[in-house]
Amino acid sequence: MNPRAPVRTALKLLAMTAAMFGFGYALVPLYDVICDITGLNGKTGRIEQAAAEAQGPDTSRSVTVRFVTSVNAGGAWRFEPAVPSMTVHPGGVYQAVFVAENTRPRAVVGQAVPSVVPREGSLYFKKTECFCFTRQPFAAGERRELPVRFVVDRRLPEHIDTLVLSYTFFDVTPDEGSS
Amino acid sequence: MSSTTADLLHDDHHDKPRGLKRWLFTTNHKDIGTLYLWFSLVMFFIGGTMALIIRTELFQPGLQLVDPQFFNSMTTMHALIMIFGAVMPAFVGLANWMIPMMIGAPDMALPRLNNWSFWILPFAFALLLSTLFMPGGAPAAGWTMYAPLVLQTGDAFPFLIFSIHLMGVSSVMGAINVIATILNMRAPGMTLMRMPLFVWTWLITAFLLIAVIPVLAGAVTMLLTDKYAGTAFFNPAGGGDPVLYQHIFWFFGHPEVYILILPAFGVMSQIIPTFARKPLFGYASMVYASCAIAFLSFIVWAHHMFTVGMPLSGELFFMLATMMIAVPTGVKVFNWVATMWRGSMTFETPMLFAVAFVILFTIGGFSGLMLAITPADFQYHDTYFVVAHFHYVLVPGAIFGIIAGVYYWLPKWTGRRYSEFWGKVHFWLSFVFLNVTFFPMHFVGLAGMPRRIPDYALQFAEFNMVSSIGAFGFGLAQLVFLGVVVHAVWFSKEKADAKVWEGAHGLEWTVPSPAPYHTFSTPPDPRLMTTEAHS
Ligand SMILES: [Cu+2]
Numbered sequence: 001m002n003p004r005a006p007v008r009t010a011l012k013l014l015a016m017t018a019a020m021f022g023f024g025y026a027l028v029p030l031y032d033v034i035c036d037i038t039g040l041n042g043k044t045g046r047i048e049q050a051a052a053e054a055q056g057p058d059t060s061r062s063v064t065v066r067f068v069t070s071v072n073a074g075g076a077w078r079f080e081p082a083v084p085s086m087t088v089h090p091g092g093v094y095q096a097v098f099v100a101e102n103t104r105p106r107a108v109v110g111q112a113v114p115s116v117v118p119r120e121g122s123l124y125f126k127k128t129e130c131f132c133f134t135r136q137p138f139a140a141g142e143r144r145e146l147p148v149r150f151v152v153d154r155r156l157p158e159h160i161d162t163l164v165l166s167y168t169f170f171d172v173t174p175d176e177g178s179s
Numbered sequence: 180m181s182s183t184t185a186d187l188l189h190d191d192h193h194d195k196p197r198g199l200k201r202w203l204f205t206t207n208h209k210d211i212g213t214l215y216l217w218f219s220l221v222m223f224f225i226g227g228t229m230a231l232i233i234r235t236e237l238f239q240p241g242l243q244l245v246d247p248q249f250f251n252s253m254t255t256m257h258a259l260i261m262i263f264g265a266v267m268p269a270f271v272g273l274a275n276w277m278i279p280m281m282i283g284a285p286d287m288a289l290p291r292l293n294n295w296s297f298w299i300l301p302f303a304f305a306l307l308l309s310t311l312f313m314p315g316g317a318p319a320a321g322w323t324m325y326a327p328l329v330l331q332t333g334d335a336f337p338f339l340i341f342s343i344h345l346m347g348v349s350s351v352m353g354a355i356n357v358i359a360t361i362l363n364m365r366a367p368g369m370t371l372m373r374m375p376l377f378v379w380t381w382l383i384t385a386f387l388l389i390a391v392i393p394v395l396a397g398a399v400t401m402l403l404t405d406k407y408a409g410t411a412f413f414n415p416a417g418g419g420d421p422v423l424y425q426h427i428f429w430f431f432g433h434p435e436v437y438i439l440i441l442p443a444f445g446v447m448s449q450i451i452p453t454f455a456r457k458p459l460f461g462y463a464s465m466v467y468a469s470c471a472i473a474f475l476s477f478i479v480w481a482h483h484m485f486t487v488g489m490p491l492s493g494e495l496f497f498m499l500a501t502m503m504i505a506v507p508t509g510v511k512v513f514n515w516v517a518t519m520w521r522g523s524m525t526f527e528t529p530m531l532f533a534v535a536f537v538i539l540f541t542i543g544g545f546s547g548l549m550l551a552i553t554p555a556d557f558q559y560h561d562t563y564f565v566v567a568h569f570h571y572v573l574v575p576g577a578i579f580g581i582i583a584g585v586y587y588w589l590p591k592w593t594g595r596r597y598s599e600f601w602g603k604v605h606f607w608l609s610f611v612f613l614n615v616t617f618f619p620m621h622f623v624g625l626a627g628m629p630r631r632i633p634d635y636a637l638q639f640a641e642f643n644m645v646s647s648i649g650a651f652g653f654g655l656a657q658l659v660f661l662g663v664v665v666h667a668v669w670f671s672k673e674k675a676d677a678k679v680w681e682g683a684h685g686l687e688w689t690v691p692s693p694a695p696y697h698t699f700s701t702p703p704d705p706r707l708m709t710t711e712a713h714s
Contacts, residue, residue, distance in 0.1 A: 006288030006359040013355045017393050024397025024427060028412060031423050038490055072416070113415045119490065170416030 039123040044114050044165075046133075047126035049093075052151040057092030063152055064088075067096060068166035075171040076103045077110065077138075082145070091154040093128065098146045098167065102138035109174070110136045112146075112167045121160045124153035135172060203298070206290030207696060208275045213592070214297050215272030216585070220661070222264030222304065223578075227654055229257040234616075234650035236633050237643050250633035251319035252311070258322035262439065263346045264304050266573070269581045270442040271296075271353045274381050277588060278357065280687040280694060281375045283366025283703040288359035296352035303345035310335035321631060323432070324399065326413035326424040330406050340403045347392045354388035357381055366686075368705025372466070375685055376459065379466050380445030383473045387434045387441070390477075395431040398424065422487050429480035437476045439573060440540075441469060443580025444511060447533050449685070450587050451515050454530035455522025456682040461514040468507035468514075475504045485556045494553045501551040505544065512541055527680070528602030532583035535610050536575055543571030546621065561631075564624025570617045579609075582660065589667050590675035594693030597667035605663060608656035615649030 035043055065088055067081035082097040102108055112132040116122035127133075131146035138144065152163065196204065205211060232253050236244045245253070275293065279286055287293050310317040315333015318324070324339070332339065361382050365374070374382075401412040402424070411417020413424045452459045459465065481489060481497040489497075515537050524530070546568040550556050559565060590596050619642035624630075628639045635643065675692040689707055690698045 005363045009359040009362055010289055010292070010355050013358055013389055016389050017351050017355075020390055021393035021397050024394035024430075025401075027394075027427050027430065028401075028423065031420070031426060035420075038493075040488075040490065111416045119488075168415070172416050 039119045039121075044116050044122055045126045046130075047128055047151065049128045049149075052093050052126065052128050052149075055091035055151060055154055057089040058154050059089050061090055062087050063090060063156065063160070064162045065094075065096070065150075065152070066162065066164045067098070068164055069098065070166070070168045072168050072170045075110065075169050076108075077101060077169050078103055078143075079167075079169050088152055090124075090152045090156050093149060093151045095147055095149045096165075098131070098148070099143065100136070100138070100146055100169065101143035102141055104140065106140050107173075108138050109172050110138060111170045111172045112136070113170060115166050115168075117164050117166075118160065121156060121163045124156040125163060125165065126151050126153060132167065204294070206286075206294050208279050208287045208290070208293065209592075209694065209696065211287075211293050211297050212272045212274075212276030215268045215275060215300075218297070218300060219265050219269035219272060219581075220664070222260050222268070223657070224661075225308070226257050226260035226265055227657060229253045229260065231650060231654050233257065234647040237635070238647040239644070240635050240637055240640050242634050245633065247633045248316055248319055251321075251631060252317040254631050255318050255320065255322055256307070256311070259307060259318075260304070261573075262322065262435075263343075263350075264300075266439050266577045266581065267346075267350060268300060270381075270384070270439075270577075271350075271357075273377075273442065273446070273581070273584050273588075274353075274357055276592065277687060278360060278378055278381060279364070280690065280698055281378050281685060282361065282364065282369050283686050283699045283708075284360060284364035285697060285700050287356050288364050289356050292352050293356050296349045296356065299345050299349040299352075303342045303349065306338050306345070307342040310338050313338070323425075323428055324402065325428070326402055326405065326421050329402060336406060337403065340399045343399050344396055347396045350388050350392050354385035354392075357385040358389075361385075366699065366702035366705070366708075368708050372463065373708050375445075376448035376462070376465055376469075377442070377445035380441040380448075380469050383469050384438050384441045387438050387473055387476065391431040391434040391438075394427060395435075398427040398431065401427075422484075425484045425487060426481070429483045430477075432483060433480040434473070434476040436569075436572070437472055439577045440580075441472070443536070443577050443584075444469065446580045446584040446587070447515060447536055450529045450533045450583055451518050451537075453587070453680050453682045453684070454527060454533070455519045455524050457518055457522040458684075459514065460517035460520075461510070464510055465514055468510040471507040472504060475500060475507070479504065482551055482556070485553050486560045498551055498553045502548060505548055508544055512537060512544075523682075527586075528597075528599060528606055529583045529587035531603065531606040531610075532579045532586065535606070536579045536583065539575030539579070539613070540572060543568060543573075543576060546571060558627075559624065561629055562624040563620045563628045563630055566630050567617050567620035567624055570620070574613055574617065582609075585664070587680075588687070589664070590679045591687060591692050591694055593668050593671070594675055594691075595667055595671035596673040596675050597663050597671060601659060601663045601666070605656055605659040608659060609653060612649045612652030612656055616646050616653055617649070619643075619645050619649075 034040065064085055066085040067083070069079045069081060071077050071079050078101040080099055082099055086094060086096060088094050100110070114130070114132050116125045127148055127150045129147065129149040131148060136146065202210065202214060232245065233250065236242075236250055275287065278284075313334040315335060318329070318332050318335050318339045320329035320332060329336070361374070361378060401410065404410040405412055405414055405419075411419040413419045413421045415421070448459055448465060479497055479501040481493065482501045485494055485497070526534070546564070550559055550565065550568055586597065586602055623639045623642045626639065628635050677691050678688045679692060686699075686703055686707055687694070689703065
């Protein structure tokens with residue numbers, strides 16, 4: 001046996017170790033891709049205004065969109081939809097309004113994270129404009145209307161007649177960003 | 180390999196230092212194996228003490244002994260210490276002692292690396308155990324360290340992460356050494372398909388370690404940066420997802436359970452033929468079954484997270500893939516039973532543990548099949564049924580495998596026979612109390628008792644009391660084990676001959692007992708290597 005052979009084997013194995021460490025990190029973008037394809041986690045899509053309007057509403061069908069709101073631990077907002085639900089036609093562009101009020105006596109920054117169920121339906125729920133696209137700064141005690149413009153794709157499967165759109169508000173004020 | 184290359188590869192300790200220095204600087208595979216095994220025994224008792232604190236609190240419903248936070252620390256630490264401190268180092272210890280002797284090599288391929296990989300461990304566990312005294316207490320979010328809960332850990336958090344990193348470095352270095360040894364150091368004539376099964380299962384285990392320990396290291400590093408560096412891998416506010424953590428963790432976690440059990444399969448495949456006085460039935464199928472189990476272990480991880488909300492197709496895939504593992508595992512159990520079939524069996528202590536392994540591990544395998552059924556899992560998930568399941572595969576599986584191996588090879592290590600009577604006492608106490616402890620957990624689990632809680636509903640009181648009594652009995656039995664080992668190492672007068680067991684085959688039994696400090700400095704006669712191939 002060549003006395004360097006074990007060292008060569010060890011170096012190959014070390015390279016494998018490094019590659020698997022990288023693979024662990026590669027799972028992060030991979031997971032996002034799989035979520036996009038399958039609609040896992042109800043992540044919602046984005047669409048240009050023009051493309052959304054080009055669809056045109058399918059008035060032969062109606063879909064109920066319900067709105068659900070919650071505030072994550074550590075946040076302090078009063079956060080509600082202006083109306084609990086809307087009936088929409090697939091292909092039409094609609095606007096829903098949410099109302100958030102900062103109940104803290106100081107300025108905070110919020111980030112809303114959307115999710116749609118059923119999972120299958122989330123693939124067809126697209127937004128042209130949303131308060132969740134950017135962070136939302138609030139002055140102390142500020143109350144604000146937060147609009148979202150959306151379209152339910154005409155290709156939404158027949159058996160889905162209700163979608164639930166939920167938003168969770170997270171406190172991402174820089175000082176507390178890591179907590 | 181010639182003795183000149185052996186000299187190149189490792190220092191020859193003809194004037195080996197004595198006392199502490201011998202153990203600190205040793206590069207001898209037998210010394211390092213001994214260090215690993217003692218370390219593991221110490222961790223086994225520390226982890227066991229934590230288990231007894233858990234069982235004392237659960238002896239009766241209500242909160243008596245400890246506060247809930249500390250209780251959760253105990254379940255978390257018990258698991259981390261038993262998995263990474265007791266079971267894994269014990270198998271690395273057995274590998275160090277036995278693999279070179281079984282393949283006719285003079286030592287491990289990378290002796291200095293070997294010294295490092297052991298001496299990292301005491302530091303890793305000193306870090307982990309020190310968290311018990313920190314503000315905010317020891318980690319209490321479960322050994323799985325799920326985000327975001329684990330991010331609430333107090334000062335202990337970075338110590339937890341760094342200790343996991345160190346354990347990982349140690350395991351990977353150990354695995355690299357095992358593979359480098361097996362692939363490069365086999366004596367002439369020791370072909371791959373002549374290797375004893377313990378060597379085979381360790382080779383596969385070592386590849387599993389290299390494949391998944393780095394993924395765990397990545398996952399905990401992501402936790403660390405999420406907490407301190409502002410990344411948002413698992414934080415939805417920054418675009419991350421806590422469920423992602425579970426996927427990454429269990430990508431490591433499921434192969435990890437085979438890391439804990441495959442070497443025990445190997446030990447069984449050495450012991451059962453010895454005491455059945457027949458060659459192992461289906462040697463080649465054992466090798467292929469082990470490889471199949473290792474491969475399947477990479478594609479079943481999400482069976483630990485059926486309840487997170489997966490697409491139906493995903494649940495079906497992971498359910499069926501998981502059930503497929505029963506096939507190669509069934510092949511193994513069949514082969515062990517077929518080896519015993521019409522053998523001239525005797526029941527010395529190693530064989531008692533081996534037979535109990537086959538029976539009780541199979542029970543644990545069956546409850547695993549129940550958990551694999553997705554719709555049923557929604558009821559069993561996070562209940563004591565899961566606790567019963569994994570203790571049935573880990574205690575009579577991994578732990579009995581280690582104990583059986585220790586009894587089997589102890590005379591070879593010490594040159595003296597252990598007390599067969601007290602060994603059998605140890606076995607029967609362990610066997611009875613193990614079942615008293617863990618069997619009732621199936622029932623309380625099916626009835627809905629959740630795991631990781633310090634208090635429970637009144638209807639679970641009787642079974643929990645039984646479990647707690649069993650746990651103390653089992654703990655006591657392990658003191659008998661300690662006594663047997665101490666006696667065999669320092670006090671026994673009964674000399675063991677080279678072969679030790681009448682039915683033993685393999686190169687390790689051709690060297691004297693105790694095994695000399697250096698064995699196979701010149702390669703053994705290839706005619707001695709007929710044991711496995713003839714089956
Ligand atoms: Cu698993």
